[in-house]
Amino acid sequence: MNHLVDLLLIAVGAAFINNFVLHYFVGICPFIGVSRRVDQAFGMGLAVTFVVTIASFLAWFFTWFVTRPGAPVTAWVWGLFAPGSRTVLDLSILNYLIYIFVIASSVQFVEMYLKRFFPALFKAFGVYLPLITTNCAILFACLEIMKHVSGVRDPAAAWGLDQALALAVFGGLGFALAITMMAGIREELDLCDIPEPLKGAGITLLTAGIMAMAFMGFTGVDRGLAAFLR
């Protein structure tokens, strides 16, 4: 039961309280660039959710089995070369390289897969899929997972796959929520009389600021929720 509560708290935290865009400022580029129309924004949000889930799964996998201090695969390979050695290997210096490789290849893979099996969906995602490679939100999710897998002192507190996926899926959905809301507001803003210098990015950022203030209202919800459920 406690484990389920943990998962729920991670999910609520990632989607609302610490929203990727409005609290951590990751994924700002598509948030400003692709939020002109609701349908496009929603497509972008779903594409990010999709890729962040796959990339986080792979990132957790590599961090857990290969790069964290004392990871099983690394220990096994090291044991082949130096039987009986007591050295605990720590490959976490390779983390960033592995993550960026994983993200780039999973985007490529998702692109090929969609093109072959879901051509309609592929057309809908269009140019956004390759752009996602340089979307900070994906790398940010991987880094959060790294922090909770190889950065923790107590091995029992390290995140399992379910916790990592909860963060990824709901972080992605939080991003989709924020970008779709922003697109809805911007469609209305098109009809408004905006001061010339603020047109485009300026008014979008100001709107985002007000949205971020609204999302600050979620602060502390996790503590209340935890107290209620436990």
Next chain:
Amino acid sequence: MVDSGPTALERFINGILPENPTYRQLLGMCPTLAVTNGLKPALTMAGATAFVLICANFITSLIRNALKPHLRILVFTLTIATFVTIADRFLQAFMPAMSKVLGPYVPLIIVNCIIIARCEVCASKQPVGTALADALGCSLGFALGLASIASVREILGTGCLLGARVLPEAWPNWGIMVLPPGAFLTLGLLLGLVEWAGAARKKAGGNQG
């Protein structure tokens, strides 16, 4: 190269103001918003980004003739990731407190669009000297962008700049300025200001920019 484009000096100057990465090109928004709640983290961030940008441009320019077109983005990102790892380890070792403050935003330099853009637009086509000048100019422009936003936010939010009192004690600290919404509001208003100043100069008959 058939068309060498602007010279090294022009590129250096272009990066600082006329094509300022923050205000003109709207690149690298994550750190611009995330680490500008104080001038000190902003300058550290600008320094780390400058290091990575200069090194990445240098290496990319050296290997530009061996690059395969379809693999180039991957090569860029792996080069950048290597230097980011170096910068991150350096910060952890010598500035542990600052490293904690910057948190995930140091590794996020890897996906900072400024660096990939400079590698793609300039370093992969130009000789080493030009690429270095370009990287230096862009780094300075980025530092300028970060520092301007950070100064506004720190002064209005805490009444201090780099820990030294700037505004009188009676100043009611605008707490919102150092929180996430303040970042969006400040950047939005500063962008408007830059646009407005540019438009006013153009109207007055000055040259572009």
